[in-house]
Amino acid sequence: MANIESEAVDFEPEEDDLMDEDAGAVDAADVSPRAGHPRLKSAIAGANGESANRKTKGRGFQEERDSDRQRRLSSRDFDSLGSDGGLGPQRSIEGWIILVTGVHEEAQEDDISNAFGEFGEIKSLHLNLDRRTGFVKGYALIEYEKSEEAQSAITAMNGADILTRNVNVDWAFSNGPSVGPHRRRNLRSGRSQRSRSPRRRY
Amino acid sequence: MAAAEEENEFYLRYYVGHKGKFGHEFLEFEFRPDGKLRYANNSNYKNDTMIRKEVFLTPAVLKECKRIVSESEIMKEDDKKWPEPDRVGRQELEIVMGNEHISFATSKIGSLVDVQGSEDPEGLRIFYYLVQDLKCLVFSLISLHFKIKPI
Numbered sequence: 001m002a003n004i005e006s007e008a009v010d011f012e013p014e015e016d017d018l019m020d021e022d023a024g025a026v027d028a029a030d031v032s033p034r035a036g037h038p039r040l041k042s043a044i045a046g047a048n049g050e051s052a053n054r055k056t057k058g059r060g061f062q063e064e065r066d067s068d069r070q071r072r073l074s075s076r077d078f079d080s081l082g083s084d085g086g087l088g089p090q091r092s093i094e095g096w097i098i099l100v101t102g103v104h105e106e107a108q109e110d111d112i113s114n115a116f117g118e119f120g121e122i123k124s125l126h127l128n129l130d131r132r133t134g135f136v137k138g139y140a141l142i143e144y145e146k147s148e149e150a151q152s153a154i155t156a157m158n159g160a161d162i163l164t165r166n167v168n169v170d171w172a173f174s175n176g177p178s179v180g181p182h183r184r185r186n187l188r189s190g191r192s193q194r195s196r197s198p199r200r201r202y
Numbered sequence: 203m204a205a206a207e208e209e210n211e212f213y214l215r216y217y218v219g220h221k222g223k224f225g226h227e228f229l230e231f232e233f234r235p236d237g238k239l240r241y242a243n244n245s246n247y248k249n250d251t252m253i254r255k256e257v258f259l260t261p262a263v264l265k266e267c268k269r270i271v272s273e274s275e276i277m278k279e280d281d282k283k284w285p286e287p288d289r290v291g292r293q294e295l296e297i298v299m300g301n302e303h304i305s306f307a308t309s310k311i312g313s314l315v316d317v318q319g320s321e322d323p324e325g326l327r328i329f330y331y332l333v334q335d336l337k338c339l340v341f342s343l344i345s346l347h348f349k350i351k352p353i
Binding site: 053054055056057058059060061063072073075077078079080081089090092093094097099101124126128129130131132137138139141143168170171172173174175176177178 | 280
């Protein structure tokens with residue numbers, strides 16, 4: 001595990017630079033590139049130039065610039081697990097995580113583990129509850145040790161019925177950003193290559 | 203699954219924190235439009251250090267997060283009558299969905315008693331439960347992916 005941690009890589013800085021620049025352009029007052037990171041709301045509103053059409057609401061738009069807020073999430077040193085740069089699903093530290101959605105609100109853990117246990121041993125199962133109603137929120141996260149197990153579960157269970165409810169099943173984590181239609185194509189080719197290649201040893 | 207049609211821009215950020223004798227302690231996470239989930243937790247208590255994690259989510263996870271947000275109907279609310287952030291702490295919830303952009307700020311909410319006693323209990327209750335459901339999702343994602351215990 002320590003091995004994997006040490007493989008942590010930087011996420012692509014180009015992307016963030018782009019965001020910052022876009023936002024800077026919208027924050028017309030901030031011409032200096034060293035003026036610090038614009039607050040996140042600016043980055044988002046400015047990213048696609050739609051800010052004028054957007055309905056805004058809340059105290060966050062009235063308050064003074066909060067220098068703290070600019071720094072907190074714009075920092076570069078966030079840890080991530082190593083990635084091969086492909087666009088397939090990403091391995092989590094102890095296995096492969098899939099997401100099940102459309103889960104019946106009265107489903108029990110047993111219903112999920114019975115349905116998904118046949119593809120491999122379920123290492124973890126999170127069946128989170130709606131905090132207001134106490135019923136199942138509608139999704140489950142399942143961890144398998146092997147990529148093949150997770151893939152079989154996705155293939156067999158996506159679109160299947162559990163407790164008369166049609167569920168969708170897909171990977172939870174991805175190696176890269178999800179943008180544009182090319183993403184889906186890469187998702188498929190990238191994965192099978194990855195899971196087959198053994199870890200290099202000395 | 204019609205991925206292209208659903209690519210309406212979505213952004214969500216939640217922050218809760220306060221500045222006290224252990225410095226600035228806070229928890230913050232954001233879902234970015236490209237699928238990146240960022241999670242930061244800074245507690246200086248017992249010399250804990252900052253935890254900063256990030257991972258790319260698939261469109262399936264983003265879609266589920268969007269569903270949770272839309273079903274809560276938080277976008278219809280307003281923070282005008284919510285308690286102002288104070289020395290005890292502040293919470294911020296910023297969401298961009300479709301052509302709406304909310305950026306709410308309020309104090310920490312200890313329990314439903316605080317919600318009931320407020321000037322806008324219906325709106326604040328929606329906020330209170332949505333925040334818990336979102337935290338629950340994020341904690342599951344982060345703990346499964348990194349095997350750390352969030353909070």
